[in-house]
Amino acid sequence: MLPIKIIPISSVLCALFISVSGFRLHLDSLKSKAVWTLHNENNSISTGAAVPGGVYSDLQAAGVIGDVLWRDNDVLTRWVAYDTWTYTASFYVNADNLKYDSITLVLEGVDTFAYVELNGSPVGSTQNMFVRYAFDVKQHLQAGHNELKVTFDSAVLVARNLSQRHFTAPACVPDVYHGECHANQVRKMQASFSWDWGPAFPSVGIWKPIFLEFRNSPVIRSLTTHIEKQDSTWHVRITAHFEGHGKSHHLTGFLSAILSVEGHQNVKIGRDLDTRTRNDGTAEVDMNMKISENMVRLWWPNGYGEQPLYDLNVVFADVQTGSTSHKHVKIGFRTIELVEEDASRILGNNTAGEGLTFYFKVNGYPIFMKGSNWIPSHILPEHSYNKMTIDNLLRSAVVTHTNMIRVWGGGLWEDDYFYRRCDELGLLVWQDLLFACSMYPAHHEFLENVKTEVEQNVIRLQHHPSVAIWGGNNENEVALRGNWYDTETQFDRYKREYITLYVDTIKPVVEALDPTRRYLVSSPSNGIKSEQDGYIAENPYDPHYGDTHYYNYVADNWDFSIYPNTRFASEYGFQSLPSKWTLQTASNLTSDYSVDSEFVAHRQHSPNGYSFIEAQIGRHLALDKDDANYFDKFIFYSQIIQAMAMKVETEFYRQSQRDWYTMGALYWQLNDVWQAPSWSGIEFGGRWKMLHYYAKSFFEPVLVSPRKKVTGDVDVYLINDRFVPITEAKIFVDTFKWDSLVPIKSENYTGNVGPLQSEKQVSLELWDEKNKDEIFMRFSVKADGVSYSPYNYVFPVPLKDVKGLTEPKIKITVRKAQKSSVGQNKFVVNINVDRVVAFLWLETCHIDGRYSDNGLILTEADTEVVFHTHDDVTAAELHTCITENIQYYVNK
Incomplete structure (x- = not known):
């Protein structure tokens, strides 16, 4: 050298x-004079087209099909995915341009199986929507008029044919998904064939920019x-x-x-x-x-x-x-490492100290990772990199103190803009490679295809300081060990193919291109221990190692005792329905607004999903099926159940930093791709569920966090995510009766906790058998240097069994304040009540905005929250929205 x-x-x-x-000649619809058309195989459909774009978007824009997310259009438009579609562009080239030594047609994203012709001559083909293709077209390009054709085969039919040659389990998704089969055969967004939170839209199209590149070197x-x-x-x-x-x-x-x-x-x-x-x-x-x-x-x-x-x-x-x-x-300049070392160095020689740690050290400090899982922002990939949508979702995550986003393996390698914004906002990215919930083929053609995909995308993303770790796949190790897809009789075959793909093929590529970041073969896994055990551990959920995905829809999700010890919780969640305002963007038929309607059933892709929600509601809240407002309450109560379940589980993991060195909590999931029940905290369209408001509190850097035990005692933890200790804090415990705003008992305790730690402060007996159905406890903390920490609560018995939680008198006043620093309209909402109110929900209606807090437990006569919106609305309009749609929980 x-x-x-x-x-x-x-x-x-x-x-x-x-x-x-040299230079680029853009062939995009908006950046050039290229004119694109679209037609199907028998020419019965012919229309204009947008590039970048996709067939569903083009057919919807032309009025050939309706809104793809309307009612059951995901099934009614499925014929689109079985046809053959051709995109044709007409464009002109100057004769002087042909003098360049190299002329390349570059397609940055093609979904998925396409044959490319220029002026009647074949120039190349594509087979991976995540790969950038470049074809030499110098000999085919001509001065003046040129015609480019890109003809797409049906990805569904290609997947079926490939499966006949190289069958790899599973064959199909569950019937309740209303999806398509053999997604694992093709290098395409796996969720486009459907998932338990989303519809099947196996699209085709030129979904990223396309251009001609002229150069001499x-x-x-x-x-x-x-x-x-x-x-x-x-x-x-x-x-x-x-x-x-x-x-x-x-x-x-x-x-x-x-x-x-x-x-x-x-x-x-x-x-x-x-x-x-x-x-x-x-x-x-x-x-x-x-x-x-x-x-x-x-x-x-x-x-x-x-x-x-x-x-x-x-x-x-x-x-x-x-x-x-x-x-x-x-x-950016930072150090990051995933630390997997002897846990006894931190926890001592006890049960928790067995095994290895699993935590991220950033700039030399052990950081508890707080956040959620990211799925594509739209089911149609051409809309997935909308900058406004990405900004809204990532900024919403930042508000909840999120410091890590896991980009899930069944979705997309996200657009450059996504990672740029993560860099700017301080959101570390756990980046899965795009394999999820399946076994995958390991024949030569598939492996070479994957190798190109991984090389291109690791090179593209490697420089971003936000990228923290590469994850080989989502849940495929545990799926094989757990026989999810009836692979037990062929275990040796699938294990061999698993190692061939993720270890022999992908691992060397990632580690050669990015030797400073950890490549974790699977999530969940036992990390290094899984590797030492031949990459398929006997128990990939061993709490002494690695990360865990945990879902339990049968047990009481408000009970701290059901949750597992883990070094890192990288997935966990519970479903809720989206608001009626969001559902109205998918159907305007009043008959659809019923838990028993075909529309609502069609939107639920999780087997027995509604029965699990109903069962959780039944554990805690009183809901009469004969109630005239049953559906509205079912939606509202599902969001209460979800928010509280995620609050309890997240706080359990944050508390467990002390006892098990749990060092991460990434709940499932941040966002949605359509208007349907799911695990998300943000509805499709950007509206916050109660969960997302609660995440602001349960991820707060300083939090007093009580854990109700099965004995009836309460352990009180103080959590401190700051670089400085908290000393001589005051922890206040106020006991209320449900029908009064005046505490019947108030106590305080001294609290101390070191930097970046959680510590149990005290164990309390707070009630007896005689009155525990009449009372609840409110916890708060005040400490030097801590400007804010939210209230926290313990409910001794399920709310459906409490006494005194009856109809309150609520007075709402709204006044417009000065605009915020980012130019938003700002309204101050005052809430006056005469008694305790549980889960007070303030609506936004059709106004695009959000409150500073929502889903409130009100224990004071007057409470103020702030509403921010870019919409041009008046205080009177917001007041009407709130008062006409206010919701809260009472026992009746």
């Missing part, structure tokens, strides 16, 4: 602006950055990934890098290049940069510090052609 040179900034800028290495396609700290110096290895096309190229010139740092300074390095690319035109070139720690600030997860990002520009000046190629990324 030639020596690295330190060069002046002016030299780099001169090289940067001499000329550029290879370009820097991607940058990867390997950043490690040694003593007081950051060592940055920059790898420039060059791409030509289809032939070897001679790279002769100068490669330079400029990194912006603090104080408006720049660090510059460069090196001469004189090398050849591979026969396919690709090459990788490394440069090493050293940065003093005082030149950059640390990047921190949300809640622990700021997220400074620094511009890195890399330029190649080609002396043969006189052209330059430029690539820019933003990078």
Whole structure:
């Protein structure tokens, strides 16, 4: 390797602006003059098309089909997925453009099986919606008019045919999903064939940008950055990934890098290049940069510090052609490691101290990961990277003190914008590779397809400081060990194929491209212990190792004692229905608004889902099936049940940092893809459920957290997610009767807890058998340096059995305040009550906005919350919305 040179900034800028290495001719509908049309196999349907886009979107825009998310249109439009569709573009090229040495047709995302023709000549085919394809079209392009055709086979039929050749379990999803079979055979969004929270829309289309690239020399396609700290110096290895096309190229010139740092300074390095690319035109070139720690600030997860990002520009000046190629990324400086070491070092030589830890250390600190699981933001992939939707969801996560998002393996490699926003917002990303809840083939063609997919996407995402870990698959280890798909008789075959795919094929690719991050083969798993046990552990749910997914719909989900010890809870959840306002965007038939309607049944994809919700409601809340408002209450009560279940389980995991060194709680799931019952905290369209409001509290950095035990005692924990200890805090315990706002008893206790810790403070006996159905307890904490910590509550008996929880008198007043700092309209809502109110719910109606708090337990006569909205509404309109739709729980 030639020596690295330190060069002046002016030299780099001169090289940067001499000329550029060609240009792009966009073929997108909106960015170019290309005109796209769409037709099916027998030409009975022909219409205009949008690119990027997809067949369902185009047919809906043309009026051929209705709103795909309306009622049961997911089934009624399924014929679309079985037809053959052709996208045709007409565009013009200037004769001078044909003089470039290389002309490449680039398709950044094609869903999924397509044949590409230019001016009647075949130029290539595609078979993976997650792969970027580039085809040499120089010999087929002509001056003037050109015609591009992309013909799609049905992914459903291709999957069926592949399964006949390489059957891999399972054959089909459960019937209640209303889905399609053999999704595991194709490299396509697995959830597009349906899931227990979403419909089947096995779309086809050019779902990402498409363009022609004209150039005379290879370009820097991607940058990867390997950043490690040694003593007081950051060592940055920059790898420039060059791409030509289809032939070897001679790279002769100068490669330079400029990194912006603090104080408006720049660090510059460069090196001469004189090398050849591979026969396919690709090459990788490394440069090493050293940065003093005082030149950059640390990047921190949300809640622990700021997220400074620094511009890195890399330029190649080609002396043969006189052209330059430029690539820019933003990078952050932080260390992160997944620590799996002897647990007895932390917990001592007891049962909990057996096995290994499983926690993330960021910048040297053990951080408890708080957050949720991300599914695609839309079931149609062309809508999944809508920036407004991504911003709304990620900002909503930030508000709840989330510091980690798990991108689930049945969805998508998300768009660059998603990861950029995670970088900027401090959201660490647990990135699953896209394999979920299935066995997968391991024949040569499939493995080579996957290898390309993984290489491209790890290179694309590796530089983001938000990416914390690569996960090989979702639930496939435990599925094989647990015989989920009747694979027991072929266990050896499936284990061999499992290892071939995730260990022999994927693992070396990921670790070669990103050696500083952990590749975890499966989730849940026992982590390193699963690897030592041959990658399929005898018990992948061993609480002494790794991470856990836990769902229990039969037991009482408000009972702390049902939840398992785990080092890291990476999935857990309970269902609820979306609001009636959201359901109204899927049906306007009043007959559909019933738990027994075909519409509501069709939307429930989880087997026995409604019966589980009904059973949980029956444990805690009084709901009469003959109530005239039964359906409205069923929706509302389902959200209460879900919010409280997630509150109890999440607080159990946060408390267990003390006793089991549980170090993560990522509930299932953040968002939705349609208007249906699911585990989400945010409904399709962005409306917050009660769960999401409750997440703001149960993820609060400082929290007093009581645990009701089966004995009737209460253990009181103090949780501190800050870098400083809490000393001599005051923990207040107020006992109320349900019919009064005046506590019948008030006590306080001294609390102390170290930084980044949870500590049990006291065990209390708070009631006796004579009056526990009349009372409840409110907990709060005050401490120096803690500006806010929410109330917490213990209900001694199920609310359906309490006495005194009757109709309150509620007075609502609304006044408009000054706009917020981000330009939103701001309203202050005052709530006056004459007695305790349980789970007071303030509606937003059709106003797009949210409250500072909701689902309130009111123990004071006056409470204020703030409502923020970008909509142009008046205080009177908001007041009407609230008063006409107010909900709360009473025993009647």
